[in-house]
Amino acid sequence: MSSSIAQTVKTVVSRYGGDATRLMDVLIDVQDELGCLSHVTTARIAHTLGVPQVDVEQTVSFYHFFAREPRGKFAVYLNDSVVAEFCGRGEVARAFEEAAGCRFGEVTADGVVGLFHTACIGMSDQEPAALVNGQVFPALTPDKARELVAGMRAGKTVEELKGGRTGDGQNAHPLVRALVHNHIRRRGVMVFDHYQPGEALRKVVAMSSGEVIGVVKAASVRGRGGAGFPTGMKWDFARRAAGDVKYVFCNADEGEPGTFKDRVILTERPQMVIEGMAIAAYAVGAQRGILYVRNEYRYLRSYLEHVLEDMRAQGLLGAAICGQSGFDFDVSLQFGAGAYVCGEESALIESAEGKRGEPRDRPPFPVEKGYLQKPTVVNNVETLCSAVQVMLKGAEWYNRLGTEKSKGTKVLCVSGDCDRPGIYEVEWGFSVNDILQEAGARDVQAVQVGGPSGSCIGPGEFGRVLAYEDLATGGSFIIIGQPRDLLKDVVLNFARFFREESCGSCVPCRALTGMAQVVLERVIAGRGTAEDVERLQSWQKIMRNNRCGLGQTALNPVVSTIRNFRPLYDARLAPGDPRFVPGFDLSAAVKDYEAAVSKG
Amino acid sequence: MASFVRYTLDGKTCLAEEGTQLVAAARDSGVYIPTLCNHPGIPPKGSCRICTVLVNGIPQTACTTKVVEDMNVTTGTPELEAFRKAVVEILFAEGNHLCPSCERSGNCELQALAYRYRVTVPHFPYLFPKRDVEAWHPKLVKDHNRCIQCKRCIRGIHNAEGKALFAFGKRGDKVVINIDPDTSRDIGDELAQQAMDICPVGAILRKGKGFDVPIGRRRYDREPIGSEVKP
Numbered sequence: 001m002s003s004s005i006a007q008t009v010k011t012v013v014s015r016y017g018g019d020a021t022r023l024m025d026v027l028i029d030v031q032d033e034l035g036c037l038s039h040v041t042t043a044r045i046a047h048t049l050g051v052p053q054v055d056v057e058q059t060v061s062f063y064h065f066f067a068r069e070p071r072g073k074f075a076v077y078l079n080d081s082v083v084a085e086f087c088g089r090g091e092v093a094r095a096f097e098e099a100a101g102c103r104f105g106e107v108t109a110d111g112v113v114g115l116f117h118t119a120c121i122g123m124s125d126q127e128p129a130a131l132v133n134g135q136v137f138p139a140l141t142p143d144k145a146r147e148l149v150a151g152m153r154a155g156k157t158v159e160e161l162k163g164g165r166t167g168d169g170q171n172a173h174p175l176v177r178a179l180v181h182n183h184i185r186r187r188g189v190m191v192f193d194h195y196q197p198g199e200a201l202r203k204v205v206a207m208s209s210g211e212v213i214g215v216v217k218a219a220s221v222r223g224r225g226g227a228g229f230p231t232g233m234k235w236d237f238a239r240r241a242a243g244d245v246k247y248v249f250c251n252a253d254e255g256e257p258g259t260f261k262d263r264v265i266l267t268e269r270p271q272m273v274i275e276g277m278a279i280a281a282y283a284v285g286a287q288r289g290i291l292y293v294r295n296e297y298r299y300l301r302s303y304l305e306h307v308l309e310d311m312r313a314q315g316l317l318g319a320a321i322c323g324q325s326g327f328d329f330d331v332s333l334q335f336g337a338g339a340y341v342c343g344e345e346s347a348l349i350e351s352a353e354g355k356r357g358e359p360r361d362r363p364p365f366p367v368e369k370g371y372l373q374k375p376t377v378v379n380n381v382e383t384l385c386s387a388v389q390v391m392l393k394g395a396e397w398y399n400r401l402g403t404e405k406s407k408g409t410k411v412l413c414v415s416g417d418c419d420r421p422g423i424y425e426v427e428w429g430f431s432v433n434d435i436l437q438e439a440g441a442r443d444v445q446a447v448q449v450g451g452p453s454g455s456c457i458g459p460g461e462f463g464r465v466l467a468y469e470d471l472a473t474g475g476s477f478i479i480i481g482q483p484r485d486l487l488k489d490v491v492l493n494f495a496r497f498f499r500e501e502s503c504g505s506c507v508p509c510r511a512l513t514g515m516a517q518v519v520l521e522r523v524i525a526g527r528g529t530a531e532d533v534e535r536l537q538s539w540q541k542i543m544r545n546n547r548c549g550l551g552q553t554a555l556n557p558v559v560s561t562i563r564n565f566r567p568l569y570d571a572r573l574a575p576g577d578p579r580f581v582p583g584f585d586l587s588a589a590v591k592d593y594e595a596a597v598s599k600g
Numbered sequence: 601m602a603s604f605v606r607y608t609l610d611g612k613t614c615l616a617e618e619g620t621q622l623v624a625a626a627r628d629s630g631v632y633i634p635t636l637c638n639h640p641g642i643p644p645k646g647s648c649r650i651c652t653v654l655v656n657g658i659p660q661t662a663c664t665t666k667v668v669e670d671m672n673v674t675t676g677t678p679e680l681e682a683f684r685k686a687v688v689e690i691l692f693a694e695g696n697h698l699c700p701s702c703e704r705s706g707n708c709e710l711q712a713l714a715y716r717y718r719v720t721v722p723h724f725p726y727l728f729p730k731r732d733v734e735a736w737h738p739k740l741v742k743d744h745n746r747c748i749q750c751k752r753c754i755r756g757i758h759n760a761e762g763k764a765l766f767a768f769g770k771r772g773d774k775v776v777i778n779i780d781p782d783t784s785r786d787i788g789d790e791l792a793q794q795a796m797d798i799c800p801v802g803a804i805l806r807k808g809k810g811f812d813v814p815i816g817r818r819r820y821d822r823e824p825i826g827s828e829v830k831p
Contacts, residue, residue, distance in 0.1 A: 052763050052780045053781070061770045499773060502772040505775075506649055507687055508686075510749070511691070547661075
């Protein structure tokens with residue numbers, strides 16, 4: 001083993017106190033330094049941490065961004081989401097391959113460029129986009145791709161590849177310097193209104209924790225991640241749970257394709273999110289907070305560290321917050337490594353403990369036994385912003401916004417076929433038509449509301465409103481224009497996504513996501529039967545018995561389009577006598593034989 | 601002294617020690633709930649989902665559910681039975697299961713459940729995954745074709761220092777169970793046998809050992825799975 005591996009591992013492991021629950025941090029840092037996590041490296045990490053090597057391997061192999069082999073001096077991760085494909089991702093991918101001289105999944109012979117596919121990176125309003133060594137390169141074209149590869153070969157740094165340009169707002173902050181744009185099209189009163197850090201917290205410390213929870217409950221704040229669980233109730237459970245140590249997590253692992261609000265909120269309102277965490281901590285009696293951010297947003301790391309430092313200096317974090325003795329709370333950053341399922345709160349906790357992001361069985365719920373088996377509140381980025389405003393302006397003000405059952409605002413991430421993709425903060429109760437009009441969408445075939453795990457609706461339902469009681473959404477709002485091939489361009493892409501992102505624990509989710517893809521491909525190829533379509537639909541019942549929300553909704557793209565767009569399926573079914581088996585593909589079945597015979 | 605709770609099981613009032621695992625409590629009351637990833641003595645995981653029952657009307661895995669006072673459990677609706685059969689069929693279509701040539705035939709829980717649920721024609725597309733047979737280990741063979749990823753070996757088999765011999769690798773439909781070269785290096789025959797025995801299928805085999813009991817005279821050849829639970 002090279003001494004540099006041993007030295008790097010030793011340094012990194014001691015940086016995290018030799019604590020095996022910090023495995024994610026260890027792996028991320030070691031990979032940063034060594035370029036990849038080879039078996040030799042993971043063996044060394046296991047040895048240094050004193051855990052079995054397979055335990056390290058099972059974490060490493062779970063996450064998309066952990067690599068076992070060198071990924072090239074420049075690792076290009078090009079998003080392959082539906083919206084990226086809409087925006088010309090295919091041509092950009094070809095340009096990358098031609099310019100680099102290698103295929104996706106490979107590294108060039110000179111070791112300079114590595115090309116990789118990746119799921120939605122939270123840039124749906126500026127696709128096609130890629131991460132190059134963690135830096136975002138949005139709005140790519142084939143020309144830009146060629147230019148980037150030429151720059152890499154010419155020995156430029158990633159900073160130089162960015163060409164000294166930056167996006168708007170805090171994207172231009174010296175610690176961010178990202179090419180990313182915010183595209184805030186509509187500023188609502190909750191997140192993107194005027195905000196003064198610390199104002200809400202100073203008000204909160206004058207109240208009792210019970211009173212704080214009372215206000216959040218009176219306002220009926222509900223979780224903004226999609227499920228809509230009442231926030232006040234969650235805090236109350238955690239407050240009542242027995243435990244010497246309690247935790248507050250902020251879930252910024254937005255991985256639902258088409259969602260990018262957390263990225264914009266963390267860029268423009270990070271103090272608000274962290275202040276919301278402190279308020280939650282005050283309410284439940286937590287001492288430590290963890291802001292879990294998806295790996296795709298790691299370019300915000302220095303900036304977020306700086307914001308935390310700044311808030312400590314202002315007395316909004318640390319010991320005796322706002323001069324209140326006994327109110328000690330601090331927040332640290334935790335990055336993921338590429339796994340959609342970690343957006344599920346118990347999987348997020350597992351991941352933060354250095355494990356595979358597999359959802360836990362419930363009960364016990366995280367509010368009773370969460371991070372390190374201690375009571376833990378997990379709140380969405382936007383939920384915490386709502387909590388800040390509620391504490392500032394009161395439950396009555398909050399209740400005037402939205403609908404009967406959905407109070408407040410929702411930050412929507414609009415993308416796809418429209419003139420003005422971006423962030424729209426609207427009161428709950430806006431209709432799909434309202435949004436389509438504001439976004440400048442014409443000739444719309446369908447809208448995917450709530451991302452692939454949500455539902456795909458057609459024009460007949462565009463009068464429906466965005467609200468927990470009608471169309472619930474975590475924010476994703478993908479507009480699909482008339483010319484798109486809904487089954488091939490959208491549903492199949494989502495089916496692949498779920499197949500790749502299933503954690504693999506529950507049998508129905510692990511197997512049926514793949515089987516659905518197989519059947520769907522058959523239907524798209526014109527070899528499907530009516531029975532295939534019925535079968536796909538019937539699998540939804542089986543999927544309902546999966547453990548987590550991902551598994552329970554993983555066939556939604558297929559099932560909701562069969563329900564709402566059945567003629568598109570029927571039109572592709574195999575013609576002819578249904579007694580034959582059109583699903584049987586003779587040429588595929590004899591492919592190996594043909595290959596062997598032709599070799600002679 | 602243990603405290604007992606009253607709960608309803610398929611319409612009948614039953615007693616169980618508070619906190620008993622529902623699978624075990626139901627068995628004591630003469631109701632068989634099928635399991636695959638569950639194994640007595642190791643922490644439940646709820647990953648195969650075959651033990652799903654209705655607890656107060658909500659689907660829940662019986663292996664991860666503990667009996668509490670006034671709980672209302674339904675184990676045998678036609679929907680639940682259809683779901684269990686589907687899980688078995690899915691597992692057959694997901695891996696490569698060739699019963700006639702398998703060492704575990706007759707002792708295999710998956711095969712036994714297939715008989716119980718009268719699995720005949722396939723309703724799910726066979727995936728025919730390309731999987732390996734791993735034979736580097738001096739005492740064990742891991743036939744990934746047969747693995748149903750139940751994690752019983754991960755949870756139940758530890759070396760003398762208490763370290764796991766097995767762990768998951770990858771995710772989704774590529775998930776695989778790996779043997780740790782270090783922690784499994786010096787295992788004895790006894791632990792190797794335990795590893796083979798804890799596997800519900802024939803995915804973990806002891807090297808140089810097999811077919812001790814002829815096919816036809818094995819556990820589920822003699823008595824169908826679940827029949828040990830007498831109403």
